[in-house]
Amino acid sequence: MAVVGRPRRSCLAVPGSSRKMLDKARGLPADQVFLDLEDAVAPLAKPDARRNVVAALNEGGWDGKTRVVRVNDLTTPWTYRDVVEVVEGAGANLDCVMLPKVQAAGHVEWLDLTLTQIEKALGLPVGGIGIEVQIENAAGLVNVDAIAAASPRVETIIFGPADFMASINMRSLVVGALLPDYPGDPYHYILMRILMAARTYDKQAIDGPFLQIRDVDAFREVARRSAALGFDGKWVLHPGQIEAANEVYSPAQADYDRAELILDAYDHYTSEAGGRLGAVMLGDEMIDEASRKMALVIAAKGRAAGL
């Protein structure tokens, strides 16, 4: 039950091609930054972007942030060079590599072995660099359990809604928007499938981007849906979305206070009864071992958020 790993309530996308944006990202209050070599970078700009990303990681200033680089997916000619250049150049200053459009466990195994080789060659601790996988098409979702289990380096499973919607021919142009012709939430199954794999294999579950960057209220509304299910965080594409993500993926203060109260009361009454009571009353509410577990989830997230 990975409710707390590295902090990832807000995961900020930063194009590796823009030195200006790389510099600006250091000062923003995102939990994670991912320096992008994939879709935010044009093919001809990729070699320069690799150099920018290595320099930005080595220059430092990312204190307290989870530092990730998104490489290109394994159907392109760029992936191996992305991994080799970034990890050889800045492996000591990198927390995770993000692999997009993962379709099978073999994609993760390839990255795991490549990272191990580079870590050994550089004298870095083997296994120190984590992997984040993006699920962005039907094959990835069908194989998500095997993908999650493919390497102990996998830390997060990320929903990539834009590529996913395109790959299944969903008739919509707005990521996150409900469809007028479908009477439910078209993302529910995908989110739950990812969440089940994440919780089974002790990974974090991360929701993907919301592209209408000027509409922070709509961002909040979409984020609240995955936060309510149990997702740990969401991508942010613009500084204006960061505070909203940090807030939505932290428990509300009142819920956090209540969770700590449940934990205290349960410990107090059950130990007073010498361990013989399975359920106790807290005000009008009966609390038992399952309530304690639910309270632990909220309390752990609240403590990690500094509430």
Ligand code: GLV
């Ligand atoms: C993210 O990469 C997406 O495709 O939504």
Ligand code: MG
């Ligand atoms: Mg994508």
